Amino acid sequence: VLIGNPAAIRQNLNDMDEATYDVIDPSSNDYVDRLVGVMQRNRSHDVQSDDKCRGALQNPFTLATMLVEAGICDGMVAGSDLPYGEMVRPILTYGSKRAGVSRIAGMHLLTVKDRPLFFADTALIVDPSAEELAEIAMRASRVVKRLNITPRVAFVSYANFSKREDTDIAKLRRAYKIVRTVDPELECWRDVQADVALDPDRFRDVFGGQLHSKPANILIFPNLQAANAAYRVARVIGDGTAFGPMLLGLRRPCNVLPRGSTEEELMNMMVITAYNAQRRKAEIEDGKKTQIWKG
Missing domain, CATH: 3.40.50.10750 (Isocitrate/Isopropylmalate dehydrogenase-like)
Incomplete structure (x- = not known):
């Protein structure tokens, strides 16, 4: 799933079949009501109003975090020319920590x-x-x-x-x-x-x-x-x-690449994030053990 302006994304990916990926627009999508509820449950110690939650979900990094929190997506990899702290802050604010962390x-x-x-x-x-x-x-x-x-x-x-x-x-x-x-x-x-x-x-x-x-x-x-x-x-x-x-x-894999990351580093992060998401699902469903590394 890609998050951003649908027209801009499709223009950049004009050589790819649109059936191979989904796009979610932060400014207008069908998940907002569900995500508002998840945000309010997750932050029961600091409940935010519906309007404040909806405003926060306009931020693509917050939206991505909440799509993972809600189980709609299995993991998240983000990166842009913004400062690292600005991109990771929504994860630290809305992402759920593992027990004892x-x-x-x-x-x-x-x-x-x-x-x-x-x-x-x-x-x-x-x-x-x-x-x-x-x-x-x-x-x-x-x-x-x-x-x-x-x-x-x-x-x-x-x-x-x-x-x-x-x-x-x-x-x-x-x-x-x-x-x-x-x-x-x-x-x-x-x-x-x-x-x-x-x-x-x-x-x-x-x-x-x-x-x-x-x-x-x-x-x-x-x-x-x-x-x-x-x-x-x-x-x-x-x-x-x-x-x-x-x-x-984190309970679910969410990661952010800093500015200046290479295409190879993006691919590596996607592999690690997908692997951790796969492991998490396997542990929850039936305890299967997989491995990608021998050493």
Whole structure:
């Protein structure tokens, strides 16, 4: 389903058979009454008037979010030349979180030489607390498991297993302890430098038994600035395939591409979103397990 001005969309897709896609016009469609009801039920803590809901649904990103919330669509991928925050805000406002999730976070996947590497939070939470970092790590590990990859988490720091008490290291150490308490089976390292986490064999003589046998594949950073910068540097110099940011913690898959995303990144995001929607439907209907990745 495509959302926007029908005439403009069909003009841009004039070489495609109109029977292969549907178009929903934010300014006039048959779903508004139903979506108003869903919006008001979802926001029972802050009920909005019918007119306010109808006005909000004129925004294509809000409309797309609510079509997914209502079960009319299975997932959403959005992107334009607008700022990322403007596009993702309707999802954060109207999208339903999974049980136990306090805040939605963002994660990028980068594959280099068939090696998957996940970075979080690269998109939303500027300065996460220790509790939020732990939640991000565990939420990311569940997404990675769904891709049939064994998650191995590292909390990335400027020092290795430090005894310092500065804010970021103390925060990472507390996040690690929370993860070990809540999910003791999850392979997880406390504060380590990125190269140690990604290439432990190089440093085994230095740190010995403190290092795991295999490299980490989920890197959790102390703040948004570090995570986003690390991902972008790795993306450029690693010359890999990029996916994301994937939003973590939503009940239904809704994702937004930032400005400057390539056609390949759009296609990758569509694949991930469709896969997550498929998994969700399978889990609800009959518990089927599917996989798109071996590794």
